[in-house]
Amino acid sequence: MKNYKYIGLFLLSLSIVSCDDNSDFDPIPAEEVVEVALDINGLDFSKYISIGASFTAGYTDGAMFKAAQENSFPNILAGKFGTEFNQPLMDDNIGGLVFNGTAVQPPRFFFNGAPTRLPAAPTTQLGVPASGGPFHNFGAPGAKSFHLGVPGYGQLNPYFGRMASSPTATVMGDALAQNPTFFTLSEIGGNDVLGYALSGGSGVDRSPNVPENLNPANYGGNDITNPNVFASVFSGMVAALTANGAKGVVANVPYITDLANFTTVPHNPVPLDGATAGGVNAAFAAYNGGLQQILDLKNAGLLPAQVLPLLVNYDQAEVDRRQVNFVAGQNAVLMLDENLSNLTPINPGLTNMRQATADDLLLLASSSVIGTTVGGNPQLINGVTVPLADNWVLTPQEQASIMTATDAYNTTIAAVASSNPNIAFVDFKGVLTEASTGIMFDNYTMTTSLVTGGLVSLDGVHLTARGYALMANKILAAMDAEFGSNFTLATGGLAKAGDYPTNYSAALR
Template sequence: MKKINFKYNWLPVLFIGLVACDVNNDLDPIKDNTPEVPVVAVTEGTADFSKYISLGASFTAGFTDGALFKEAQKNSFPNILASKFSMAKGGDFNQPLMKDNIGGMVSGANVALQPRFYFNGSGPTRLTVKPTTKVGFPADNAPAFNNYGIPGAKSFHFLAPNYGSAAGLATVPATANPYFVRMMPTQSTLLAEAASKLPTFFTLSEVGGNDVLDYAVAGGASGAITPKATFDAAFGAIINTLTAQGAKGVVANLPYITTLPHFTTVPHNPVPMTATVAAASNQGFALYNAGIKQAFAFLVANTPMTQAMADAEIAKRTINFSEGKNAVVIVDKNLTNLTAINSGLKNYRQATSEDLLVLPSSTFIGTTVGGNPLLVNGVSVPLEDKWVLTKTEVDAIKTATDGYNTTIKAMADSKGLAFVDFNVILKTASTSGLQFDEYTLNTSLIFGGLVSLDGIHLTARGYALMANKMLEAIDGKYSSNFMKATKGLAKAADYPTNYSPALLN
């Protein structure tokens, strides 16, 4: 075996090590060949966003889940717009923030306006926490506000004197609005207060919505639809005042509110029955059905009513149950009044798919009167008018909305303003759905993503979509570039569809 001499073997090793210190062993970085997307700055076009004012009702305020609260106000579509306008020389945008994320208001020790809804896993539920916002007390920074979205305001309220006067809250009925009162206005009317801020740009949205909404949510049993002439005069005054100093803006029309889940969630036929129960229920209405036929036979014999007319109403008013799902029994004030012939013949009939049951009826149908199992609301005890919009009432709401929208579009066009057809947008949402980034929004309650838990107002994500639709209209009218600019539009994922019940402060 050969003997190896290790005496100097370390020298080459050291030499190699020293040389290695001078060698760059790092690999060249792999180049990313993806082309850089250029940053596109926002340009305002011919619009001036330096003093932006929003005017409207609850949608403009950011009302959601049945209440107004801080986080919802921050996610209101005007606040979203203001954040985009700030990239195009827009100024500050101040809102009359509520004191908490509970929603509602207290008057003394009493809850005057209810807290917000949250989703409890099965349906909308009101928070049981007491609000901290006090009726009649000013909002922080009053009266330096830009958002004049006043929940509950009807078209003529924008011109009503002292609508923001605390004294008007104590009258019966109240002549002031608690949301406007806390803004501590310095002018006599809501319109004058907004105009006093000398806007260079404005949004005008959902004016006229409450003119039909109060009537609708009451099932047509109370309230009244504002006459078109009254609406026209009010809307004309609003548009003329806002544009008098050269301000530009965007106007949105009204959706058919009856396509909202407050009116479409509860089916007309939610009553399940076995064959035995159906037969027993039919027996209970046997005398009523027979009396209807006798009364119309009398009318045919003694009035100009024809047999065909009588047969049509007899068929409508005959109450009949069968095994399976059954239509509820309702009171319909538009039926022929038969009490002069037979005092026991009330205006009863079963609902059809053309009738709309309001959302709160879901917790009332099927309950009993005084615990008596024979007196079941919606079956043996017909639903009062307040629980249902009949087809006649739905048609009246549609006619009024169409009339208002004709005025809104004509006046917006006459002033050269941008316009958003919110009616068409909601129609699409209620049928095929609306694509918003990676989400498809529709008008289903709770899981549709567009409409909040009260079934009427939008979610934060819905308001973000609304803001984008307005930005699109602004681009089209004033040659701005929000649609193409980097971060020029709101992103769906940045806005929630519901708020945690733990969100209180």
């Protein structure tokens, strides 16, 4: 009973204190927000232009559409600069292009449990010029570095075709004709490796300095641009843009293999039960034995001399790497690998295939192929009994080609920026590397994960609107550091994460 008595006295004392009318406290004043005026430190934004490819255009969710263009990083920057900025806006928020009633570029993705193409017909007509010029955003989706100086490029690129001043115009020529006072030159070089990456390394790495690689006229659409070609083009663009005293910002190229298109599908997405795994292994028993037999014959000196050049690097490690072995549970996909020793002239049944490892990168689109049957035959299953084609996977060797070229491009970009006092430099490669584990933008942690990360859009390559806003802020910070402006400190000087979406509704048309 004593405990209850003391508790009652304690509660009584609290009620007496709380009811004391004589305790009069001064009100807590609201925290005063200090307004910081914007100081551009003499920068001239009266004619701002942006030059680049799909990132510059605002390409998002696998398409170009009006809302995404309005949330492009150049348009965000122009709003902070307080300058007029005309873009070749699409006619709708569906995305894609139509010609004679047929869609020739698909509509955008929306999220429907998975990235799904919008079930709607594009209304933007191929070949019809955009209204609202002269334009200031010269972002041409798909453009490689050397494309920006190609006469008549609008005949090859429908997006530049919508804003080209004439049938023979070049992107750089039209941009320079605007007499820019300030510019952004961003993501130049991204498409020089992206086509190769998105084709699973099916193009040619043109990095070796042989004559045919120094002439882009020899290139296929998925080839990696020679770094010397890139250096010449990029240096020339910056020299032309700054010749009359204009200032600008350049950004380097991230490792595109860090993007969700290459990191979402695991190397081992095939679930099998024990019986099925055993049946598949039985079907590959002769294949596995044939691999070992070739090596045994090589080591015994019993193979014809004419086939030995094919087996220079063929050893036990490769035999082991090529063994096909499925187990109960999750399994690595079966894939082709052109880097393996070519055994088919010796035994046509020994295809260049192996199971993937964690070092291989499967393209996002491969998820729609893995597990499907070939010709409706239930015995022929892609990624299990039939190897995935080369265009669905990036091997470590192909990844190395992409990274080596990217590093060379970035060396040029950094050198050009450091040697020109009119240029600010943005390390977008570093931003994307940080985002692979998480980068803060206001109160949001953004990553490169598909759908949930907030940075990369549903196509796995291009940014969300919020991602482009982050990119705009990184550019403004680089300008502050190089030119003495104060966008990062000024009231309203930076874009706010909450003002920009990470996805667009399917109802938006």
